[in-house]
Amino acid sequence: MSLASESYFQQSGRALTNAAKVTARDVNVYYGDKHALKAVDLNIRANEVTALIGPSGCGKSTFLRCLNRMNDLIDGARVTGLITLDGDDIYDRSLDVVQLRARIGMVFQKPNPFPKSIFDNVAYGPRIHGLAQSSADLEEIVVTSLQRAGLYEEVKDRLVEPGTGLSGGQQQRLCIARAIAVSPEVILMDEPCSALDPIATAKVEELIDELRENFTIVIVTHSMQQAARVSQRTAFFHLGVLVEFGDTEQIFTNPQQKLTQGYITGRFG
Amino acid sequence: MTGEHTVRSYDEELSHLTNLIARMGGLAEAQLEGAVQALVKRDSDLASKVIAADAKVDEIEHEVHGFTVRLLALRQPVAHDLRMIVGALKISGDLERIADYAANVAKRALVLNQIPPVKPTAGVPRLARLVQEIVKEVLDAFVEQDNEKAVKVWKQDEEVDDMYTGLFRELITYMMEDPRNITACIHLMFIAKNIERIGDHATNIAETIYFLVQGTPIRETRPKGDSILPDPSQLARDD
Numbered sequence: 001m002s003l004a005s006e007s008y009f010q011q012s013g014r015a016l017t018n019a020a021k022v023t024a025r026d027v028n029v030y031y032g033d034k035h036a037l038k039a040v041d042l043n044i045r046a047n048e049v050t051a052l053i054g055p056s057g058c059g060k061s062t063f064l065r066c067l068n069r070m071n072d073l074i075d076g077a078r079v080t081g082l083i084t085l086d087g088d089d090i091y092d093r094s095l096d097v098v099q100l101r102a103r104i105g106m107v108f109q110k111p112n113p114f115p116k117s118i119f120d121n122v123a124y125g126p127r128i129h130g131l132a133q134s135s136a137d138l139e140e141i142v143v144t145s146l147q148r149a150g151l152y153e154e155v156k157d158r159l160v161e162p163g164t165g166l167s168g169g170q171q172q173r174l175c176i177a178r179a180i181a182v183s184p185e186v187i188l189m190d191e192p193c194s195a196l197d198p199i200a201t202a203k204v205e206e207l208i209d210e211l212r213e214n215f216t217i218v219i220v221t222h223s224m225q226q227a228a229r230v231s232q233r234t235a236f237f238h239l240g241v242l243v244e245f246g247d248t249e250q251i252f253t254n255p256q257q258k259l260t261q262g263y264i265t266g267r268f269g
Numbered sequence: 270m271t272g273e274h275t276v277r278s279y280d281e282e283l284s285h286l287t288n289l290i291a292r293m294g295g296l297a298e299a300q301l302e303g304a305v306q307a308l309v310k311r312d313s314d315l316a317s318k319v320i321a322a323d324a325k326v327d328e329i330e331h332e333v334h335g336f337t338v339r340l341l342a343l344r345q346p347v348a349h350d351l352r353m354i355v356g357a358l359k360i361s362g363d364l365e366r367i368a369d370y371a372a373n374v375a376k377r378a379l380v381l382n383q384i385p386p387v388k389p390t391a392g393v394p395r396l397a398r399l400v401q402e403i404v405k406e407v408l409d410a411f412v413e414q415d416n417e418k419a420v421k422v423w424k425q426d427e428e429v430d431d432m433y434t435g436l437f438r439e440l441i442t443y444m445m446e447d448p449r450n451i452t453a454c455i456h457l458m459f460i461a462k463n464i465e466r467i468g469d470h471a472t473n474i475a476e477t478i479y480f481l482v483q484g485t486p487i488r489e490t491r492p493k494g495d496s497i498l499p500d501p502s503q504l505a506r507d508d
Contacts, residue, residue, distance in 0.1 A: 225345055252347045254484030265350050266279065267272045 021046040021216040022067060022186060027081035029062050029071060029240075036062045038240045040081070044186075044233075049208060049217040051231035051248065053224060055268065058237040060220045064188050067218065068104040069097055085186070102129055105184035109191040111171030113163030113178070118155050121163040121174055122146060125182035141181055148214075149177035150207050169200020176207060180215070187211065189219040193226065205230050224264055228252045236260045279344055286336060286357050287412070290364070293329040294408040297364045300326065300371035301404060301467060305397040308378040308460065316382070319375035326368035333361040349481070356481035360411065363470040363477075367404065370463040370470075377456045377463075387453040388443060392436040393461055399429060400468045407471045410478050419478040422471060423491060429468035430494025436461045437497045 020043040029037035037059040044050050052060035062071070069090065071077040083090050090100055102125070113121050122142045125131075132138035142159075146152035151173040155166070163174050172192060179187055189208070193201040208217060208230050221227050227234050228248060235245040236259070244251065244260040255261045262268050274280045300319055307316035337358045340346065346354050403425050410418035440454045440461075472491075479487045 224347065228347070253351065255348055261348050262272060264347050266274045266276060268275065 019046045023084050025082040030078045032076040036240050040242045044218055046216050047212055049212055049231040050233045051227035052220045052235050053227050054237035059240040060237045061190055064190055064220050067188055068101050068106055102182045103184055104186040105179035106188045107175050107179050107192050110195050111175050113171050113174050115164055117160045118163045119159040122177050122181045129182055145177040145181040148180055149173045151177055169196045186216045191220055282340055289333050290357050290360055291412055293364045296326050297368040298404050300368045301401055304371040304374035307375050309394050311382045313379055313382045316375040316378045320372050323368055323372040330361045330365040352481040356477045359477045360474050363473045367467045367470050370467045373463050374460050377460050381456050384453055387450050392439055393457055396432045396461055396464050400464050403468055403471045407474045414482050416479045416482040419475040423475040426468050426472045427492040427494040429465055433461055433465040434495040434497050
């Protein structure tokens with residue numbers, strides 16, 4: 001039995017009592033000949049922040065990208081195993097990937113606002129998904145999303161100005177507003193603060209904690225302090241294997257696996 | 270946790286912290302030894318030296334406090350490192366109390382040296398030897414990060430309690446025999462109490478060591494020795 005499934009069984013008793021929003025069973029990812037992710041079993045609970053940590057190339061971002069089928073876009077990438085959202089197989093052939101990505105939104109490492117106005121950046125998703133009945137509806141969605149992203153007060157007088165003119169931290173919160181404008185259920189974040197200064201990072205982290213009430217969040221981060229601060233559950237990956245998965249508190253105070261201990265205490269080598 | 274940090278200076282800092290605790294432990298142990306010798310040999314010079322040397326232990330405790338706060342702020346330790354740093358902070362507090370009790374024993378030894386000795390009681394030195402042994406063992410357990418040794422120390426406290434209770438009864442009989450013994454016996458009683466408390470602090474240190482090695486508290490129930498206090502459940506109730 002792999003380490004990953006051992007740790008899965010250790011926490012499975014508790015997982016059963018908490019609703020799993022996303023589940024992964026025996027997930028393997030291959031990039032051509034390279035076996036990038038090996039037999040990963042993981043339950044992501046609703047309304048929690050799950051942090052994925054591990055050294056570069058450990059498979060954490062690969063796993064994250066499996067969850068909204070971003071790996072479909074990579075030539076030679078092959079995913080096996082089962083990933084479900086609310087019990088439905090997200091790799092089902094009949095599933096509309098565009099709809100899936102509306103339910104599972106994503107925020108990237110580098111803020112990537114469209115070269116459009118702040119308003120249009122947020123309005124883009126609701127427009128293409130036909131979520132607003134009228135322009136008043138659309139305006140409400142945009143304002144609410146910006147408010148939830150903690151950005152509205154800073155930009156309310158310049159909604160027509162280009163999103164690219166904002167500071168890095170503001171751009172990232174704009175991208176989060178854009179992601180939540182289509183009312184996703186799950187938000188995937190791939191190192192969302194790595195390009196931000198500490199104050200902008202703190203704002204995004206505060207926002208993540210608030211968003212947890214309405215969304216399920218999965219975050220990949222290189223900052224272990226960030227994982228410790230924002231997440232309830234932490235998964236540690238190494239060389240494509242899920243080594244340990246458990247309550248963040250436990251992972252950072254008393255990890256059960258030697259590898260996890262070595263990584264989080266800075267003894268990796 | 271074996272293995273070195275990628276950042277070598279972090280390892281150096283952690284080993285500096287371990288050394289501080291080991292040094293403090295060695296001093297506290299020596300203080301206890303000195304106090305007991307001063308009592309047994311009626312050596313007032315030695316007692317005075319022990320009393321004066323207590324300041325050195327306090328000084329190292331302050332150094333440990335400052336250093337651990339610095340490590341917490343600058344290194345943001347986690348897992349075993351975190352438990353080690355917090356554990357060192359707690360152990361330094363226990364060691365400081367141990368040295369305080371030793372100094373108190375020395376102070377009372379000074380007083381006892383001014384008055385004629387009471388009937389020779391071997392009980393106090395015997396209790397002191399047992400507690401000294403426990404303190405030594407617990408310090409070894411810390412240096413070796415040996416939780417089995419820590420559990421052994423933890424269980425030994427029962428013996429200390431039994432011995433202390435026996436001594437309590439013995440001293441009462443001397444006082445009943447001759448009221449002129451009361452001053453000396455009361456001082457001896459406090460000395461015994463101080464030494465028994467040193468055993469309790471050694472037990473605390475054993476618990477801290479177990480936690481820092483295992484990441485969980487000791488789950489067993491500790492065997493309790495004979496107590497001079499009655500069992501509350503046996504007391505008659507007014508209602």
